[in-house]
Amino acid sequence: MLVSALVGAADLNPLATVTALADRIPFVHLPSSLSALDRAVLFQIRLPRIVLGAMVGGLLSVAGAGYQGVFRNPLVDSGMLGASAGAGLGATIAIAYLGSLGTAAVPVAAFAGSLAGVAIAYLSGALGGSAAAGPGTATLLLAGVAVSMFLTAVQTYVQQRATSDLQQVYSWLLGSLSGATWQQALEILPYSVVSVTLVLLHGRQLDVLSVGDEEARTLGIHPGRTRLIVVAACALAAAGAVAVSGLIGFVGIVVPHIVRRLTSNTSYRVVLPLSLLAGAGFLVLADTLARTVLSPAELPIGVVTALVGSPFFVWVLRSTRAVRT
Amino acid sequence: MSAVTIKDLTVRLDDTEILRNIDCQVADGGWLGLIGPNGAGKTTLLRAVAGLLPYRGEVLLDGTDTRDLSAHARARLIAYVPQEPVLPPDMTVREYVLLGRTPYLSYLGGPGRTDRAAAARAMQRLSIEEFTGRRLASLSGGERKRAVLARALAQEPDILLLDEPTASLDIGHQQQVLDLVDELRQTGGLTVLSTLHDLTTAGQYAGQLVLLHEGRIEASGTATTVLTEERIARIYAARVRVRTEAGAGTVVTPVRRSH
Numbered sequence: 354m355l356v357s358a359l360v361g362a363a364d365l366n367p368l369a370t371v372t373a374l375a376d377r378i379p380f381v382h383l384p385s386s387l388s389a390l391d392r393a394v395l396f397q398i399r400l401p402r403i404v405l406g407a408m409v410g411g412l413l414s415v416a417g418a419g420y421q422g423v424f425r426n427p428l429v430d431s432g433m434l435g436a437s438a439g440a441g442l443g444a445t446i447a448i449a450y451l452g453s454l455g456t457a458a459v460p461v462a463a464f465a466g467s468l469a470g471v472a473i474a475y476l477s478g479a480l481g482g483s484a485a486a487g488p489g490t491a492t493l494l495l496a497g498v499a500v501s502m503f504l505t506a507v508q509t510y511v512q513q514r515a516t517s518d519l520q521q522v523y524s525w526l527l528g529s530l531s532g533a534t535w536q537q538a539l540e541i542l543p544y545s546v547v548s549v550t551l552v553l554l555h556g557r558q559l560d561v562l563s564v565g566d567e568e569a570r571t572l573g574i575h576p577g578r579t580r581l582i583v584v585a586a587c588a589l590a591a592a593g594a595v596a597v598s599g600l601i602g603f604v605g606i607v608v609p610h611i612v613r614r615l616t617s618n619t620s621y622r623v624v625l626p627l628s629l630l631a632g633a634g635f636l637v638l639a640d641t642l643a644r645t646v647l648s649p650a651e652l653p654i655g656v657v658t659a660l661v662g663s664p665f666f667v668w669v670l671r672s673t674r675a676v677r678t
Numbered sequence: 679m680s681a682v683t684i685k686d687l688t689v690r691l692d693d694t695e696i697l698r699n700i701d702c703q704v705a706d707g708g709w710l711g712l713i714g715p716n717g718a719g720k721t722t723l724l725r726a727v728a729g730l731l732p733y734r735g736e737v738l739l740d741g742t743d744t745r746d747l748s749a750h751a752r753a754r755l756i757a758y759v760p761q762e763p764v765l766p767p768d769m770t771v772r773e774y775v776l777l778g779r780t781p782y783l784s785y786l787g788g789p790g791r792t793d794r795a796a797a798a799r800a801m802q803r804l805s806i807e808e809f810t811g812r813r814l815a816s817l818s819g820g821e822r823k824r825a826v827l828a829r830a831l832a833q834e835p836d837i838l839l840l841d842e843p844t845a846s847l848d849i850g851h852q853q854q855v856l857d858l859v860d861e862l863r864q865t866g867g868l869t870v871l872s873t874l875h876d877l878t879t880a881g882q883y884a885g886q887l888v889l890l891h892e893g894r895i896e897a898s899g900t901a902t903t904v905l906t907e908e909r910i911a912r913i914y915a916a917r918v919r920v921r922t923e924a925g926a927g928t929v930v931t932p933v934r935r936s937h
Contacts, residue, residue, distance in 0.1 A: 554786045560773070561780050565764035571728050572833070573753030573781035619768045622788070 402533035405597060406640045407633035408545055409530070410604055412594040414632025415625060416587040417605025418612075419552040422559035422621050423583045424490045431591040431605030434497035434584070438504035439470020440595040444525050445508050449515035459525065460537070460596040466504075467592035474500040475584060489566070493580075527653035528599035530640050537597045544593035549629060551586035555579065556622035563619075601636070603658045607666050608632040614669050635662070680739040680755065680836040680869055681706050682727070687735035689719075689726050696722045697893045700735070704886065709863055709870040711884025713877060713904075715914050718890040720873040721761070724839045727871060728758040739837065753781035757830035761841040767815035771825050774814055775801055778832030800831035803866075804858065820851040827855075831862065838862070840872035844879070852876075856883045877930040881905055889913065901928040 416431035424433075432438075443466020447458040478496035512522050558579045561569050566576040591605070612627045613619055636658070643657040687700040697719045704710040712720040726733045729744060729752055737744045744752055757778070765774070778800065779793040789797075801807045804824040809817070817825060823843065830838060843859065844852040860883055863870050874880035880887060881901025888898040891913045897904045905928050907920045917933045 557783070557788055558785075560769075561777055563764075563766040563769065564777060567730055568758070568760065568764060570730060570749065571753060571756070571758040572777060573748075573750040575749060617768075619766065620773060 397535075398533075401535045401538055402530050402640065403637055404535075405533040405538045406530050406637045408538060408541065409594040409598045409601065410608075410632040410634070410636025410639075411629040412541075412545055412549065412590040412632075413601060413605040413636070414608035414628040415549055415552050416590040416594070418609035418621070418625050418628040419555070419559070419583050419587040419590075420605075421609055422562065422624075423580050423587070424494060425563060425565075426490065426494065427610065428606070429494070430602075431587065431594070432600065432602065434493065434588070435470030435474040435500035435504055436467045436588060436591045437470075437595070437600050437602075438501040438508065439473075440464070440467035440592065441526060441600060442466050442504045442508040442511070443469075444599070445511050445522050448518045448521050448525070449511050460540075463525075463599075464592045464596035467595050468588055470500060470504055471497075471584065471588035471592075475581075490580075493584075524653065525599045528601035528655040529643075529651070530598055530654055531644070531651055533597070541593040541597055544589050548586045548590035548593065552583060552590065553625050553629070555583050555586075556620070556625050559583065559621035559625075598654070601655050601658060603655070603662050604632055604636060604639075607662050608635055611666065611669050681708075682710075682837060682869055682871065683736075683738040683741075684723075684727070685736040685738065687723070687726060687733055687737065689722055689731055689733045691722075691731070695893060697726070697733075697890075700895060702888050702895065702898060704869055704871060707863060707867055707869055708886060709860070709872070709884045711880040711887045712871065712873040712890060713875075713880050713887055714890035714896070719893045720890055721841050723890070724758070724841050724871060724873060727837075728756060728839055730758075750781045753833060753835075755835055756837045756839060757833040757835035758839040759826055759830050759841065759843065761845055763826045765814040765822060765826075768813050770811055770813055771801070771806060771817070771828075772797070772810040774825060775810075775828045775832050778829040781833060796834060797828075797832045800828040803831060803862070804828045819846055820854065823847065823851070823855055824858075827858070827862075831866075836867075836869060838868045838870045838872075840870065842873050842875060844874070844876065852879065859883070877905055877910070878926070878928070881928045881930075882926070905930055 413431045417429070420429045420431065420433050421427055440463040443462035443464070444459050446466075447462035451458050451462075474497040475493065477500060478493035512519065515522075558574065561572055561574050562576055562579060564572075569576050594601070608631050609624055609628045612624050612631050616623060616627065618624065636654075639657045639661055640654050642661060643652045643654045646652060646657075682704045684700055684702050687697060688695065689697040700723060702710070712723060714720055722731065725731045727737050727744075729737075729749075739755055744756070747755070775797045776789055776793065779789050779797060782793060782796075783789060798807070801810055804827055806821065806824050806828055809821070814822065814825065827843075838859070840859065843855055847855060856879060859870060859872075862868055870884075872884070874884065881904075884901075886899065887901055887904040889896045889904050889909070896913060897909060902922070905920055907918060910916055910918050910920070910930065917935065919931045919933050921929045921931070923929050
């Protein structure tokens with residue numbers, strides 16, 4: 354994170370940056386040679402971006418791990434169940450129809466769209482499941498696929514109707530942390546705290562669910578209820594992340610697996626908190642690369658997560674023993 | 679310890695009556711063996727008692743209707759071991775057995791010292807304490823059975839429901855598992871309900887047999903009264919000879935078709 358604060362389009366003196374940062378620690382007063390402009394770059398541009406990146410990475414990873422547990426499926430990620438498609442549709446509508454108001458409305462529209470997508474998928478899945486046990490995992494995932502395809506179709510339609518905004522829509526879809534502000538971090542903080550706390554508290558319940566719904570019921574658990582709570586919390590986490598960063602893929606599916614491989618532990622009481630930390634670190638690293646490799650131009654962060662993440666993931670797959678979920 | 683009474687139990691699934699008007703009873707510490715041809719409703723009866731299926735009628739534990747119990751309370755009384763349990767391949771034996779303590783934990787709570795002690799006792803009784811750190815995928819068939827039984831014992835239940843506990847085990851491991859269950863029943867005061875496909879062993883271990891056929895009770899009682907050549911030939915469409923042998927009890931031997 355310190356490295357991330359140091360590198361970027363504007364050159365900051367490393368020593369001066371460290372002292373300027375230390376100066377902000379209560380009761381520590383250090384004179385720093387950082388100029389007023391450099392200070393502004395550090396505190397108003399880089400730091401909020403790092404903090405927001407860490408939050409988004411943590412949220413996406415926890416949501417991905419939570420979904421993987423709830424669905425007992427290693428291929429699930431945070432954009433499941435219509436979350437990404439709903440967010441995409443919400444953001445596209447805001448950009449295409451709300452004109453100048455649109456840019457400000459994009460986070461709210463994406464947040465609402467993401468939650469709505471999951472809600473629609475869950476309710477459609479519930480129609481197909483038995484009333485007593487709630488919708489089964491396969492039914493829910495299939496409903497999610499159907500809802501995602503539908504929402505993506507609508508989004509494509511809206512997008513084609515408003516070709517003048519195509520560039521803006523695309524750059525949002527690829528995800529970015531540029532323009533991160535403290536304000537954004539504060540706005541998603543409450544959702545982050547609530548959703549992450551809820552998911553982390555359900556680690557043991559997810560471990561019990563790993564023996565299947567039926568055996569979990571004979572152990573005194575209500576799988577349908579647990580699934581509903583964890584899905585809602587994961588949806589909230591993913592929606593918070595999407596609202597401020599657009600669609601950043603790959604993190605939610607890969608980070609939990611990297612954690613499982615490196616710790617060779619599959620207990621969700623271990624995987625969930627470590628995914629939170631690893632996801633935060635991973636995204637800050639990816640974002641640092643995104644804004645430095647072609648400096649001063651920026652790569653879309655979604656490109657970097659996949660470009661850096663995929664080879665790293667393959668390496669992890671090769672160098673560790675299989676850990677199945 | 680609990681006696682189990684099943685009263686006028688009927689199970690319908692997708693408009694098909696799987697079980698009809700089942701009445702039977704197991705005394706405290708007894709072993710009821712459910713036998714019958716494939717599709718007779720043996721597993722369905724176990725699942726109904728476990729509370730996994732909707733049914734009409736009553737399942738009473740010492741007079742208490744199990745439907746009046748919360749999921750947690752029921753799980754403290756009844757442990758269910760399906761024929762093919764889901765074993766998360768990378769979970770360690772210790773973690774897996776500890777799952778049996780779930781009914782004793784609050785919704786968000788974790789296992790405490792008493793839970794670990796109970797899980798350790800269960801593993802010790804099944805002599806698997808030397809491989810508590812191994813992953814489930816690395817266990818042999820017999821070891822898996824013991825791990826699953828240990829998880830059930832960690833629930834400290836009164837009733838143990840076993841669906842085909844000897845399926846896919848060789849004859850030695852079959853005897854080992856059944857001896858073990860019998861020992862747990864006698865020393866731990868467990869009441870056992872199990873389906874058993876092998877008629878001879880069913881008669882040897884279960885004090886009471888219930889023969890199901892097309893969702894109804896065809897016969898019930900001791901092995902000598904239930905296992906007759908005529909009945910087995912009729913219900914199973916099988917050619918068998920039934921003998922009583924010293925040390926083996928009622929022995930059902932399949933007979934090859936004569937050429």
